[in-house]
Amino acid sequence: MSLITLHKIEATGNDFLVVDARHWDPAVLVAQAAQLCDRSKGFGADGLLLLGLPSELADGVDGLEQAHCSMRLINADGSDAEMSGNGVRALGLFAVSIGLGTEGVLRVDTAAGRKVLDLEIDKEGVLVYATVDMGAVAFDSASIPTTAQDPRGLSAIIDGVRYSGDAAGIGNPHWVLLVEAPAKALVVEHGPILELDERFPNRTNVEFISLTPGESNAITMRVWERGVGETLSCGTGASAAAAVANRMGLVGDLVTVHVPGGDLLVEIRDGAEGQIGAKSIRLGGPVAHVAEITLESKDFTSSL
Structure with missing residues (x-):
């Protein structure tokens, strides 16, 4: 009977179940992703990451080197996602553990395009910090996508609370709302409503942000x-x-983003190729291995 090994890896608290799917069909595993990620009935995670073979792009085509691997991300509800910055960094830790990217650079093919990671590996050969070139953040409606003609200053009123913010795309859609102070209660109550706003045909991620008191260039x-x-x-x-x-003039080009799971460092660069007004992003933060879970294949013939 075959065994399946899942690795639980976290990146500033964003946790994933990672599996090496290069040489077998993970369809049954994907079908049960929601159960695996369930925090009450499964192992608990924000998503399932499948490390697969790279695309068949040959060395040198379009100036790109062959990728080390590919990444497929399944959300905790079982839906596919285009990209996760923390997810690809978590995948980086696992990749290094199986001998990929040990020279300090990892190239990963994702649904949102090629991502290149710079890896900080400790003397024991363990990845401790990963920075990924996220590509362009786009501010045009078609790239996000949103049906709003102008993605700036999109507003909504929920339970008497007025929200306003800009939409942006970085391989997936985001609605960034500037608030006085991000409150967990409002995120939990209003987040699912905002996610389904009809102006976002593919639904949207929703960020509640404020400037961090006493710090410059921090949110x-x-x-x-x-x-x-x-x-x-x-x-x-x-x-x-x-x-x-940054576009609003609230922060500079090197921004610390404080999240409940820790701190991320975002470097913003101008002149993303092919997209007028877009910003090119590099994202860095710590990663850590949490647990290794070994399952027998029979565990996927019935519900967990």
């Missing part, structure tokens, strides 16, 4: 992730939030 953020719920951290959310705050 505090809570996030409602599409298909997951409130999480302790969100890499694409931190990237979008920092880019929006």
